[in-house]
Amino acid sequence: MTLGALALLIGCGASWEVGEGHYRDARYADALVALKETEPDYAELEPDERARYALYRGLSHLAVGDATRADGWLRLAKQASDRDPALLSVDERGRLEAAWRSLGRMPGSGAFGPAWRAAEHPP
Numbered sequence: 001m002t003l004g005a006l007a008l009l010i011g012c013g014a015s016w017e018v019g020e021g022h023y024r025d026a027r028y029a030d031a032l033v034a035l036k037e038t039e040p041d042y043a044e045l046e047p048d049e050r051a052r053y054a055l056y057r058g059l060s061h062l063a064v065g066d067a068t069r070a071d072g073w074l075r076l077a078k079q080a081s082d083r084d085p086a087l088l089s090v091d092e093r094g095r096l097e098a099a100w101r102s103l104g105r106m107p108g109s110g111a112f113g114p115a116w117r118a119a120e121h122p123p
Contacts, residue, residue, distance in 0.1 A: 016041075016049070020056045028063040035060060051080035051087040055096055062099055074099050 019034030035057045045053060058073030077096055081088050088096065 016045070016053050016056075019060070020052065023056045023060050023063070026063075028060050031056065031060040032064065047080065047084070048087045051077050052092065054080065055088065055092055059095060059099055062102065067103060070099070071103055074103065 016035055016038040019031045019038070022028070022031035022034055035053065038053070039057075042050060042053060054073045054076035058070045058075075058077055060070075061067075061073060062070035074096065077088070078100060081093060081096060085093065
């Protein structure tokens, strides 16, 4: 990997983590701005970073009242966490389950249902 590519990857991680920090500081609109800026690089993130990005993107959308977009991102986080629970910390899995329930889903329910297929959703 070239030094430039490494710097780009480090920069992407740092930017989405800024969004995570804004979420943790209850600056939800700022979190969405920071997270949206790094969305083009989402596919290049490591699996744990993609799961965390999707979690905090979904939580941020939920916090500003956009349940449709929250649903899409939280489904991605849930699918990743269901496949490999170690991708998220215990606290993050708790946040995901709480958000999942707030969207009317029961713990253990599948991540991809009819509402997901019918709605516009992220990659």
